[in-house]
Amino acid sequence: MSGVETLRVETLRVETLRRKLFALARNLWWTWQPEVRKIYRDLDLEVWNSSNHNPVELLERLPEGRWTALAADPIFLAGVDRAFRLLQSYLSVESTWASIHAGALVARPVAYFCSEFALYECLTMYSGGMGVLAGDHLKSASDLGIPLVGVGLFYREGYFRQTVDAEGRQHAEYCRSDPGRLPMDLVKGPDGAPVLIQVRLPQGAIHAQIWNATVGRCRLLLLDADVEANTQETRALSLRLYAGDQQLRIQQEILLGIGGVRALQALGIRPGVLHMNEGHCAFASLEMARQIRDEAGCPLSEALREARSRTVFTTHTPVPAGHDWFPPDLVEAHLGTFRESLGMTREAFLAMGQLHAGAPGEPFCMSALAIRMARGTNAVSAVHGRVSRQMWQDLWPGRAEDEIPIGHITNGVHAGSWIAHEIQDLCARVVHPNWIVRIRHADLWEGIYRVEESDLWSIHEILKVRLLQYIRGRLATQYRRWGVDPDREPCYRSLDRHILTVGFARRFATYKWSTLLLTDPARLASIVNHPQRPVQFIFAGKAHPNDAEGQEMIRQIVQASRKPEFGGRIVFVEDYDMGVARRLVQGVDIWLNHPRRPLEACGTSGQKAAMNGVLNLSVLDGWWPEGWDGRNGFAVPATAVPTDGPVQARANLDGIFRILEDEVAPLYYDRGEDGIPRGWVARMKRSIRTLLWRFNSDRMVIDYARGAYLPAAGAASRDGRVERP
Numbered sequence: 158m159s160g161v162e163t164l165r166v167e168t169l170r171v172e173t174l175r176r177k178l179f180a181l182a183r184n185l186w187w188t189w190q191p192e193v194r195k196i197y198r199d200l201d202l203e204v205w206n207s208s209n210h211n212p213v214e215l216l217e218r219l220p221e222g223r224w225t226a227l228a229a230d231p232i233f234l235a236g237v238d239r240a241f242r243l244l245q246s247y248l249s250v251e252s253t254w255a256s257i258h259a260g261a262l263v264a265r266p267v268a269y270f271c272s273e274f275a276l277y278e279c280l281t282m283y284s285g286g287m288g289v290l291a292g293d294h295l296k297s298a299s300d301l302g303i304p305l306v307g308v309g310l311f312y313r314e315g316y317f318r319q320t321v322d323a324e325g326r327q328h329a330e331y332c333r334s335d336p337g338r339l340p341m342d343l344v345k346g347p348d349g350a351p352v353l354i355q356v357r358l359p360q361g362a363i364h365a366q367i368w369n370a371t372v373g374r375c376r377l378l379l380l381d382a383d384v385e386a387n388t389q390e391t392r393a394l395s396l397r398l399y400a401g402d403q404q405l406r407i408q409q410e411i412l413l414g415i416g417g418v419r420a421l422q423a424l425g426i427r428p429g430v431l432h433m434n435e436g437h438c439a440f441a442s443l444e445m446a447r448q449i450r451d452e453a454g455c456p457l458s459e460a461l462r463e464a465r466s467r468t469v470f471t472t473h474t475p476v477p478a479g480h481d482w483f484p485p486d487l488v489e490a491h492l493g494t495f496r497e498s499l500g501m502t503r504e505a506f507l508a509m510g511q512l513h514a515g516a517p518g519e520p521f522c523m524s525a526l527a528i529r530m531a532r533g534t535n536a537v538s539a540v541h542g543r544v545s546r547q548m549w550q551d552l553w554p555g556r557a558e559d560e561i562p563i564g565h566i567t568n569g570v571h572a573g574s575w576i577a578h579e580i581q582d583l584c585a586r587v588v589h590p591n592w593i594v595r596i597r598h599a600d601l602w603e604g605i606y607r608v609e610e611s612d613l614w615s616i617h618e619i620l621k622v623r624l625l626q627y628i629r630g631r632l633a634t635q636y637r638r639w640g641v642d643p644d645r646e647p648c649y650r651s652l653d654r655h656i657l658t659v660g661f662a663r664r665f666a667t668y669k670w671s672t673l674l675l676t677d678p679a680r681l682a683s684i685v686n687h688p689q690r691p692v693q694f695i696f697a698g699k700a701h702p703n704d705a706e707g708q709e710m711i712r713q714i715v716q717a718s719r720k721p722e723f724g725g726r727i728v729f730v731e732d733y734d735m736g737v738a739r740r741l742v743q744g745v746d747i748w749l750n751h752p753r754r755p756l757e758a759c760g761t762s763g764q765k766a767a768m769n770g771v772l773n774l775s776v777l778d779g780w781w782p783e784g785w786d787g788r789n790g791f792a793v794p795a796t797a798v799p800t801d802g803p804v805q806a807r808a809n810l811d812g813i814f815r816i817l818e819d820e821v822a823p824l825y826y827d828r829g830e831d832g833i834p835r836g837w838v839a840r841m842k843r844s845i846r847t848l849l850w851r852f853n854s855d856r857m858v859i860d861y862a863r864g865a866y867l868p869a870a871g872a873a874s875r876d877g878r879v880e881r882p
């Protein structure tokens with residue numbers, strides 16, 4: 158072979174490798190494929206970590222010489238080929254759940270709208286549970302073959318990254334991402350130019366381009382107003398999630414709702430079903446009605462009826478303050494032009510969003526609009542259903558609370574994304590080689606009882622050590638930044654794998670009561686310092702930058718972590734995100750939850766823990782009353798106490814402490830000769846056996862398909878069946 162030819166062959170090999178690795182990186186399928194992630198991690202662990210686990214950035218930063226070397230490494234090439242083939246076969250499977258059960262959705266997909274999507278930690282466009290849920294919904298829709306398109310906003314700075322200082326003050330840092338280096342692509346037209354959509358406001362237009370993130374077989378469209386055609390002010394719409402004043406918020410919601418439906422139209426996607434999540438995106442239903450009217454040339458009333466029959470709404474927030482309430486003048490100032498295009502009067506338009514339609518001066522509530530514009534509304538757990546029926550009762554004047562037509566579909570989490578791969582391998586061995594597609598078959602999970610106690614326990618210990626090592630690394634960085642010597646900090650010294658470890662990680666919203674245990678410091682100290690049965694606590698979570706109370710809670714926990722009386726057994730880990738969440742729910746022994754009842758809508762983090770054999774210790778709120786069977790975790794009995802007030806706090810606190818001392822710790826420390834806590838492991842198995850098959854997002858998405866999507870698709874030209882206000 159001549160030199161020139163060798164060179165060409167090498168170039169070709171590098172090109173092929175490049176194509177495959179980028180193709181794998183640009184389909185977020187890798188986020189639930191540990192084997193594929195391993196390829197990237199092994200390429201450069203440092204860049205993998207510094208890029209917040211972003212394979213596209215990692216590949217972009219790989220030096221030329223490295224590509225040549227990799228292209229000549231047969232073992233590496235074989236690994237990449239295998240992953241690439243797996244992706245191709247995943248994408249080309251013809252027989253899926255949807256192909257058999259949901260054919261009606263094939264012609265016209267479901268459009269799933271949400272203001273945040275959490276797919277992986279490198280895409281920072283989420284703040285909490287709802288975003289994670291939206292991401293998991295997309296992943297399960299892909300696995301089940303349900304044609305579903307996500308629609309959201311791209312935020313250049315996303316949600317903030319958190320640090321705390323030595324006094325415990327939270328600092329919020331917004332990091333600008335380079336969208337060209339994220340696992341997504343700019344949507345371009347046949348002419349190669351970016352596809353642009355626009356929404357006219359009285360004060361000028363909002364223009365937006367569209368990013369496409371591919372999630373297995375599904376896609377997620379993200380609108381981005383950071384384009385030249387916009388003013389500086391308008392470009393800021395695509396900067397941050399849940400930041401800014403009401404004016405910015407309503408503009409973001411106009412972009413999401415109206416712009417989102419226009420983006421679908423611009424790409425030739427004709428959704429048969431519109432699924433609105435939380436009120437933020439509720440304008441979507443009105444834009445859909447406008448398009449129906451323009452296309453069919455029918456009266457608006459008919460188009461509204463048609464749009465309703467195709468729209469379903471999920472409410473996610475059990476506190477009124479968590480919903481958007483806009484002053485009427487603000488609505489008119491931003492939506493006047495759109496309202497006129499619908500041919501509606503100011504009063505009629507406002508009435509659609511008022512709790513009491515037509516009440517002068519009453520604010521415009523996005524969730525009220527969403528409920529009115531949907532054929533059906535659902536909450537996200539049975540408890541949340543009851544709370545929601547009560548909360549929105551005024552929309553159905555004269556109706557009894559139990560006749561309010563709001564049901565529930567309980568949330569679930571994506572098993573492939575949240576279960577440690579060691580546990581996944583175990584399931585493949587003892588439950589079924591293909592357990593992941595049979596996950597909903599309850600009986601199959603009897604198989605988990607076949608696992609040897611020692612096997613499950615040693616996997617758990619590995620996951621726990623991995624978590625503690627990770628936390629130690631994070632703490633070291635944190636202390637160095639504070640200018641203190643890690644070895645002199647109590648928590649750094651005392652993290653111990655032999656100690657019963659309790660995890661508590663959530664958004665520091667007030668109702669989650671994060672500092673509850675600190676309200677009785679003496680009892681807490683006696684629990685963590687118990688001579689035979691000590692307990693250590695790991696806390697994590699962000700408080701919204703405008704939430705002074707939440708930040709104060711963080712301060713108290715960080716200060717507690719430095720107090721000698723707690724012996725370093727209270728730890729706060731900074732910057733709670735999906736990556737931290739994954740390690741925590743896989744590695745602690747107990748997952749703790751004590752919200753102010755009944756304000757926990759669902760609490761999906763507990764479901765993630767349960768699937769990993771981590772036992773829940775929770776107040777009976779959110780999903781836990783549906784999940785707890787007396788032996789698959791621990792529950793603080795429901796007390797007949799009002800929502801807030803010190804009485805419930807006291808009852809919850811006593812309940813948690815009592816269960817920790819009398820039940821959890823004795824069971825955990827009851828070891829056989831071989832050091833294995835058999836009673837504990839039995840509960841771990843029971844947690845997996847009874848909870849995994851129900852609280853996964855495949856089950857949830859199928860519930861949506863059967864209970865909401867298929868009826869909506871079938872009723873596309875008829876009136877909705879669910880009664881509306």
Ligand SMILES: *Cc1c(COP(=O)(O)O)cnc(C)c1O
Nearest residue numbers: 285286663734735738760761762
């Ligand atoms: C799962 C998850 C949540 C939701 O947790 P809750 O149980 O609702 O508090 C929030 N944030 C992150 C990063 C998660 O992974």
